[in-house]
Amino acid sequence: MKPAIISFICLAYFALTTFAYPIYKADVVNCRSSPDTSGNVVKTYKENDDVKLTCQTSGENIKGNSLWDKTADGCYVSDYYVKTGSTGGGESAGPITDDYPYKGKCDSVDPWGYYICQCTSFVAFRINKRLGVKFNNYYKGPNWGNAKTWDEAAHKTKVSINDTPKPGAVAQTNAGTYGHVAWVAKVTGNSVVVEEYNHGGTRRYNTRTVPKNSFDNYIHLK
Known part of the structure; x- marks a missing residue:
């Protein structure tokens, strides 16, 4: 008998490219072979490690969050422990955070021809x-x-x-x-x-x- 092939469908892509997000809420987080705690531990990350993600998929609910993030290492980590700004209630376009690099420079012109802070x-x-x-x-x-x-x-x-x-x-x-x-x-x-x-x-x-x-x-x- 051939072994069953298990696949997981990505639900949300990070602008079709790879972004890095920090690990938080735990000192050590396991990255598993599948999006659930029964999957084998493939890799571990420490708090504040930047983890590159390629997509998200649904999986075991961890403290109210059913999203799991697939990393560039090919394993899955619960989104609960990754600061992506997602909560499992819909698709995400990356972390929800003030990463605008021009704070404090209002009224000058940015590289795209707009006034900063607008x-x-x-x-x-x-x-x-x-x-x-x-x-x-x-x-x-x-x-x-x-x-x-x-x-x-x-x-x-x-x-x-x-x-x-x-x-x-x-x-x-x-x-x-x-x-x-x-x-x-x-x-x-x-x-x-x-x-x-x-x-x-x-x-x-x-x-x-x-x-x-x-x-x-x-x-x-x-």
């Missing part, structure tokens, strides 16, 4: 870092300008735009004088978790969980 600058940073898309204020020709005109620029450049949010998409609204854009970090049912800068004129990082119809459009650059 919503457009933060989202341009995320598009470049998380999606690997070389986005800037003149992406594919036209001036994208303020957040209020990003939907127009998307239509002009034939970038996908619709009312369906996905992790890694840009949430866009025309409300207000200049509009607003945010990074879709996670989607759960009819709600979206967004990360943003300068919401309400704060010039600061912020996260919100809101109904998906809180935004006019979702722009998909990848």
